[in-house]
Amino acid sequence: MENIWPILLGTILINNLAFTKLVSIGQLAHFGDDEKEVLCIGSSAAVIMGVSTLISYLVAQVVDLGALDLLVYMLVVLLVTEGVKMVVKGRNKEMFESVKGVLPLLAANSAIFYLLIDTTAQGLEFLPMLITAVGAPIGLLFAFILYGAVRERLAVSHTPKPFKGLPILLVYAALVVLALSGLNGIL
Amino acid sequence: MKNAKGYIVLLITVLLTGGTLFFAEGQLRPFIEEASSGEHQGVLVSLFDGDTTFTEVEFSDETGFIEKVFEAEGKGYAYILQNRGFSDDIIFGLAFDLDGNITGYEIVYLNDTQGYGSLMGEEDFKNSIVGKTSIDGIAVVSGVTVTSKAIIDAIDAAKVHYNEAMGIEDDGSGVVEEPQAPPLNFGDTMAIFRDNVSDTRKGIILDTVEEGGNVIYTVEAAGYAVIEQYPDAKRNIFAITIDPANQVIVGVEVIETNDTPGIGDKVSHEDFLAQFENLSYADESVEVDTISMATVSSVSVVNAVLAAILESN
Amino acid sequence: MNRLENKPMGFFGNNPVLGLALGLTTALAVTNSVTNALGMGVLTFILVILAAVLGAVVKMVTPEEMLIPVNLVITAFLAKLGELFVLAFASSLATSVGIFLPLLAVNSLVLYATGAFHKEGSFGTSIMKAFSSGAAYVVALLVVAFVRELLGTGGVNLLNPFNGAALFSFSVLSSEFTLGLFTQPMGALLTVALVAGLFQALSKAPEEKGGK
Numbered sequence: 159m160e161n162i163w164p165i166l167l168g169t170i171l172i173n174n175l176a177f178t179k180l181v182s183i184g185q186l187a188h189f190g191d192d193e194k195e196v197l198c199i200g201s202s203a204a205v206i207m208g209v210s211t212l213i214s215y216l217v218a219q220v221v222d223l224g225a226l227d228l229l230v231y232m233l234v235v236l237l238v239t240e241g242v243k244m245v246v247k248g249r250n251k252e253m254f255e256s257v258k259g260v261l262p263l264l265a266a267n268s269a270i271f272y273l274l275i276d277t278t279a280q281g282l283e284f285l286p287m288l289i290t291a292v293g294a295p296i297g298l299l300f301a302f303i304l305y306g307a308v309r310e311r312l313a314v315s316h317t318p319k320p321f322k323g324l325p326i327l328l329v330y331a332a333l334v335v336l337a338l339s340g341l342n343g344i345l
Numbered sequence: 346m347k348n349a350k351g352y353i354v355l356l357i358t359v360l361l362t363g364g365t366l367f368f369a370e371g372q373l374r375p376f377i378e379e380a381s382s383g384e385h386q387g388v389l390v391s392l393f394d395g396d397t398t399f400t401e402v403e404f405s406d407e408t409g410f411i412e413k414v415f416e417a418e419g420k421g422y423a424y425i426l427q428n429r430g431f432s433d434d435i436i437f438g439l440a441f442d443l444d445g446n447i448t449g450y451e452i453v454y455l456n457d458t459q460g461y462g463s464l465m466g467e468e469d470f471k472n473s474i475v476g477k478t479s480i481d482g483i484a485v486v487s488g489v490t491v492t493s494k495a496i497i498d499a500i501d502a503a504k505v506h507y508n509e510a511m512g513i514e515d516d517g518s519g520v521v522e523e524p525q526a527p528p529l530n531f532g533d534t535m536a537i538f539r540d541n542v543s544d545t546r547k548g549i550i551l552d553t554v555e556e557g558g559n560v561i562y563t564v565e566a567a568g569y570a571v572i573e574q575y576p577d578a579k580r581n582i583f584a585i586t587i588d589p590a591n592q593v594i595v596g597v598e599v600i601e602t603n604d605t606p607g608i609g610d611k612v613s614h615e616d617f618l619a620q621f622e623n624l625s626y627a628d629e630s631v632e633v634d635t636i637s638m639a640t641v642s643s644v645s646v647v648n649a650v651l652a653a654i655l656e657s658n
Numbered sequence: 659m660n661r662l663e664n665k666p667m668g669f670f671g672n673n674p675v676l677g678l679a680l681g682l683t684t685a686l687a688v689t690n691s692v693t694n695a696l697g698m699g700v701l702t703f704i705l706v707i708l709a710a711v712l713g714a715v716v717k718m719v720t721p722e723e724m725l726i727p728v729n730l731v732i733t734a735f736l737a738k739l740g741e742l743f744v745l746a747f748a749s750s751l752a753t754s755v756g757i758f759l760p761l762l763a764v765n766s767l768v769l770y771a772t773g774a775f776h777k778e779g780s781f782g783t784s785i786m787k788a789f790s791s792g793a794a795y796v797v798a799l800l801v802v803a804f805v806r807e808l809l810g811t812g813g814v815n816l817l818n819p820f821n822g823a824a825l826f827s828f829s830v831l832s833s834e835f836t837l838g839l840f841t842q843p844m845g846a847l848l849t850v851a852l853v854a855g856l857f858q859a860l861s862k863a864p865e866e867k868g869g870k
Contacts, residue, residue: 173429180843184682184766225370225738226363228763232734233359236727262726266733266764268683275760283407320859321851324679328851335844342431342491351724358716358728362735369742376746432842456841 162289169293172341175269176301177334182269186305187327189260193306198253199260200302202242204295207270210235211277211291218278231274232265239265269298304334385413385425385438385453392440392449393417404506410499411506412436421448422507426499430492431457435465439500441479441507447500450474460530462492469528479504479511480519487524488607529616532637535644537651538629545572546644548652551582559595561586562653568645569604579603581612581645585653594650597621602642609642617643626654667791671861674767674791675798676854681767685799686846687758690810695803697751697819698758699796701744705736705762706771706795710788712736713772714781729772730764737763751819767795802853809849810840 175181185203190196213234217223223230243261247254264270273294277287308330317326381401389399399415402422413425421442428435433456440449452466464470464486470493474483483500486493508515545567552563562585570578581602586595599613611617620633635643667674674680681702688698712732720728741759744752752759762768771788773779779787807814813829839845 178429178843180686180846181683181761183686183847184679187679187682225366225742228734228738228741228760229359229363229366229731232730232763236730265727265730266766266769268761268764271761271764272757275757279757282409286407286409318855320855322858324677325851325855325858328847328854332844332847332851335847339432339844351721351728354716354720355724355728355731358731362731366735366738366742369739373742373746377742377749380746380749432838456838459838 165286165289166293169290170297170300171338174297174301174338175272175294176298177331177338179272181272182267182298182301183328183331185263185267186301187309187324189263190302190306190309191256192310194253195257196302196306198246198250198257199264200299200306202246202257202261203264203267203270203302204299205242206235206238206264206267207273207295207298208291209238209241210270211273211287211294213238214274215277215287215291227275227278231271235265235270235274269294269301305331308334385415388425388438388451388453389415389417389423391451392423392438393420399423406502406506408498408502410502414506419443422510423449424503424506425453426496426503428495428499430455430465430495431462433457435492435495435499437496437499439474439503441503443511445479445511445513447475447477447479457492461489461527464489464527465492465496467528473522473525474500478519479507479513480515480517482520482522484522484525486527488527490524526614529611529614530637531634532640532643534632534634535647536630536632537626537647537654538631539651542648542651546648548649549580550652550656553656558590559586559588560657562656563600564649564652566645566649566652568602569609569639569641571603572641581609581642581649583646583649585650587653587657589657592625592627594621594624594626594654596623597646597650599646604639604642604645608639611636611639612642612646617646621650667787667794668861669790669794669797670857673798673854673857674770674795676850676857677861679766680770680791681765681795682850684758684762684765685795685802686843686850687761688755689799689803689806689846689849690841691754691807692800692803692814693817693819694751694754695799696796696816697744697748698755699799701740702762702765702767703792703796705740705765705768706788706792707785708736709733709768709771710773710784713774714784717773725774729769729774732772733765733768734763736768737761737765748819750817767791798853798857802849805853806840806845806849809837810842810845812836 176183176186190199210231214231217230217234218227239262243258246257246261273290277290282290305327308327312326312330321329389397397420398418400418402414402416404411404414410426410428411424412427415423417423417440421440424439426437426439435455435457436453437455438449438451438453439447442448450471455463455466457463457465470486477483483497485497507513548564548566550562550564554561563582564585565580565582568581571580581604582600584598584600587593588595597618599618602610602612604610614636617636624631624633633647666672667678672678675682675685684698684702688694709732713729716728716732717725737760740762741752744759771791773784804814808830812831812835813827815827816825817823818825837845840849
């Protein structure tokens with residue numbers, strides 16, 4: 159049981175996938191135009207990540223996927239994404255309209271896939287995997303919110319012409335990574 | 346119905362791609378096997394000298410640090426381990442013989458801070474690992490905790506697997522290690538005899554004791570804290586033993602250091618003080634090495650020694 | 659992807675990875691050395707072409723709302739094929755890029771090349787687009803990797819991706835002047851940002867409105 163907090167804290171902050179392994183920056187950089195959208199997209203991504211990880215882990219335990227692993231992961235993610243889409247549609251029609259173009263693309267989120275491939279390849283035991291499947295999505299949501307906030311600030315800041323858009327966002331991301339690396343060694 | 350058509354297309358695509366992958370994998374498997382056995386060949390060969398056949402072994406590991414396990418025929422086991430260091434991943438190889446001893450340690454990939462994490466690839470750290478048994482502890486290196494602990498945690502995972510495979514029980518009888526200090530990094534050399542030592546920096550003799558043919562001087566000298574004018578800064582105090590007849594510095598002992606912890610107190614390190622043991626000052630061009638990043642504190646020692654020598658004349 | 663509308667892909671302006679953030683994950687990960695960038699860049703290029711071909715075929719039979727899922731399956735399929743081939747014939751590349759090889763399954767450039775995002779367009783134009791965007795991608799990757807490896811290790815050491823043998827190397831900076839930062843994740847972000855800024859400065863594309 160002592161393992162829980164290090165893994166949880168690790169996946170949310172210190173080994174946050176988006177900040178240390180640099181996955182899904184493309185999506186973080188562009189998705190979500192205001193707070194509510196970012197929250198919706200971020201939590202959808204988080205749910206997709208958690209549920210897909212659990213499902214693929216269980217499938218991989220039962221079946222030796224071999225060459226079909228990437229295909230199977232993709233199908234699992236597509237399925238879960240579809241499910242999440244339905245939930246969003248059911249709960250908040252308006253929000254659904256504004257994000258419906260983006261949600262299916264969450265199936266192509268590198269962070270989600272990274273976790274899928276990593277947990278099944280690592281041969282983790284069930285409990286650590288479970289905690290990772292809770293912590294990493296929270297970390298992803300955190301990343302989405304952070305980037306959303308950054309983009310809001312950048313939209314009203316004066317940026318030199320060559321840096322407008324992606325470049326300045328990446329610089330900001332680099333600073334975030336630097337800041338978070340200060341937490342290294344806490345565990 | 347559009348919906349049905351869509352799902353049918355999806356199904357067919359999945360079947361076609363799946364089938365192709367099956368076929369492709371079957372065809373490529375022999376090439377892949379051949380390639381992967383060669384993948385770590387370089388590291389494996391340097392872990393075990395001589396002609397050895399390595400066979401990959403299935404393993405289960407709950408830490409996730411073990412990448413691969415190889416059995417070295419007739420010689421022992423080799424592990425390819427991976428963990429996250431301070432700023433980047435670390436990959437290294439570890440070898441055990443058949444008697445429970447660690448016989449090899451080779452870095453495959455290490456990209457941490459120069460002078461700190463990079464020390465994990467140096468001889469000193471390697472020597473603290475090779476030669477230990479599979480139940481001994483390995484000392485974490487103070488000041489480089491994250492990187493050294495990452496490597497040690499991975500080694501522990503390998504030990505768990507090895508002990509299980511060899512039927513060795515960890516009864517706690519192994520060596521227990523306290524955190525060790527990193528090896529000293531020496532900087533520039535400097536002469537002991539200099540003309541331009543300012544009054545603030547000169548060593549001040551506090552006490553003189555004669556013992557046999559030697560004289561022991563208690564000297565205080567301004568270190569980093571005093572020169573930088575930190576509030577409540579105090580001078581460093583040393584015991585310098587001189588043999589004036591033979592013009593030899595017998596030894597230097599640190600009584601008190603008051604400089605930055607972890608940096609200035611490195612002057613207490615035995616490797617630094619060992620320079621002064623039985624050091625002749627008959628030739629006034631005699632030089633010693635200062636400690637890199639702790640120059641001012643090192644200079645305080647040298648100034649104290651100089652003051653002791655001048656006093657003994 | 660509505661953000662890609664009205665933005666014709668170019669080389670300096672709207673470079674697929676540096677301007678439009680396609681395939682950014684791969685780019686950040688493999689540019690720590692020129693060898694990796696070359697190997698993965700060429701691989702991605704090949705996958706992009708194949709994606710365009712397969713995507714065009716699929717588009718003829720797939721209804722619009724299934725385009726993205728079906729093309730994602732194709733992308734995953736191509737990535738796996740790529741992974742198998744690289745593991746078989748260029749395993750040193752596989753070891754150095756690690757998990758980012760199978761991660762090509764969600765590479766947005768490959769997905770983009772399948773044509774999942776534009777409903778019209780002839781077969782010919784899709785292939786042309788694939789070629790040009792793939793080429794722009796490889797060049798961008800090589801530029802970033804060159805900077806990172808040069809500043810991070812002092813020189814460039816180009817290895818043959820097939821067997822790891824050194825092809826050619828040169829060392830310009832002595833180790834006192836190198837910044838390990840550049841081979842690490844933060845350096846990746848900074849370098850891509852700087853090169854992206856450079857490319858954008860060199861482009862003649864009209865200034866973007868707002869921050870998106």
